[in-house]
Amino acid sequence: MRCEQIIPVTAMPNLHPQIEQVLKIMAEAGLRPIEAMTPAEAREQMEATARARKAEPLPVARVEEQMIPGPGGSIRLRLYWPKAAGAGSAVPAIVYYHGGGHVIGSLDTHDFVARNLCAGAEALVASVDYRMGPEHKFPAAVEDSFAALEWVHANAKALGADPDRIGVHGDSAGANLAAVVALMARDAGGPRLRLQSLVYPVADYTMSTPSYEEFAIGYGILTRNAMVWFRDHYLRSPKDAEDWRASPIKAPSLAGVAPAVVITAECDFLHDDGERYAAALRGAGVPVEYREYPGMIHAFFGMVPAVDDAMNAQRAVWAAFKRAFA
DSSP states (O other): OOOSSOOOGGGOTTSOHHHHHHHHHHHHHTOOOGGGSOHHHHHHHHHHHHHTOOOOOOOOSEEEEEEEOOBTBOEEEEEEEOTTTTSSSOEEEEEEEOOSTTTSOOTTTTHHHHHHHHHHHTSEEEEEEOOOTTTSOTTHHHHHHHHHHHHHHHTHHHHTEEEEEEEEEEETHHHHHHHHHHHHHHHHTOSOOSEEEEESOOOOTTOOSTHHHHTSSSSSSOOHHHHHHHHHHHSSSGGGGGSTTTSGGGSSOOTTOOOEEEEEEEEOTTHHHHHHHHHHHHHTTOOEEEEEEEEEETTGGGOTTTOHHHHHHHHHHHHHHHHHHO
16 A cells, blocks of 8 residues: 555554654654665664764763674674673673664664663673665675674673573564574574564564554654665565565474564554564464553654653563573
């Protein structure tokens, strides 16, 4: 379905009042539709939006960048240590994959969330600068993501982290990568993950669920047409959507994969992806904590301080990691 005009916010009774205000501000900012831009233009718009954020992240002990070997060349990691690091005992580690449709987004656009995750979960966070489309098509991002997890596990002790307490976290496309990496770790016999944290994950690139139509347009800059744009820049061809490394819900089995916390937004075209994936995990015997946030839209997780549930959802993720690492 292609909608020809933006639906006015007043016609969306499900939206939270704070989200209505965010959408008003976004409209006044004159942000361009993602699908109307080149990848370079869309990347710069996302970077500019992140730079305009007014929120102060939680304090961390230190931040360093490191280049590690990867299947397609060096991979850049940004490492964040919590205040608990260096206190005589190893801290847990979380490998973090940023969102952005496998095309846009960076270590910088998601620095705020990474810092909060480090401080809130009291864990070393390794944020991964994986290769993206269209320059590097699927499965390049998947290969880099798993290589980064393996490196963090192999070097955990040198980093002051506990190799037996590792988790993965991601939002949107990053949650897709976190889910796929969890499956790869299961199939490879390690690293053993304590938790996979999936915030509105892309679980099925066939884009065939009802929420893709119900929330196709009018719920922020991320629309169904934008998602088609992301998919076409990321995947090599439509048949890649049937590959479980692109659509993890299509894995032959989800049994034995790491426990999960899955977060969805009610008014998000990816809502059904997250809900279905949580149900599929649970059906395979995987422990799942599922949280749906009413009136929220895609990308709400980073909307601090404008949206209270952004911080509430972040706190829920921190708490889930602390329980998993205990």
